[in-house]
Amino acid sequence: MQPKRSLQITLPDELAEMVAMKVASGEYASESDVIRDGLLSLVSRDASLERWLKDDVAPVYDRYKADPAKAVSLEDAMHHLKSRIADHGTKSR
Known part of the structure; x- marks a missing residue:
């Protein structure tokens, strides 16, 4: 198990409510799990x-x-892109 460190964070009400709703829905076991998943998603996005x-x-x-x-x-480039979009629209019909 990885070492853990306790942090105190402050969130805007809207985000704090979102975290609480995720836990209340049963999607996450704790507020820490919600924050952890969000941070891991951020790491993944940055890597992508x-x-x-x-x-x-x-x-x-x-x-x-x-x-x-x-x-x-x-x-x-825009002309070419618009032509491709138009061609795609007529081919998918």
């Missing part, structure tokens, strides 16, 4: 964001920096 930046955003940025002439204007 970090992976996305590293795996998807950085390579595109690096390709742009290597050859800016290959970049597409925002106007052209």
Whole structure:
């Protein structure tokens, strides 16, 4: 079992009520469990964001920096995106 430390936290009424409702519903055994799950979700979200930046955003940025002439204007990208959305809408009917 991991070592534990007691903390005292202050939450806005709305969040404190949300925590209490989670416990009252039986979804969680304690307020600590609600906060723990929320923090673990935050860690997971941060890790996902970090992976996305590293795996998807950085390579595109690096390709742009290597050859800016290959970049597409925002106007052209939006036109292409709108065309794809329209095509998808007509294909799904």
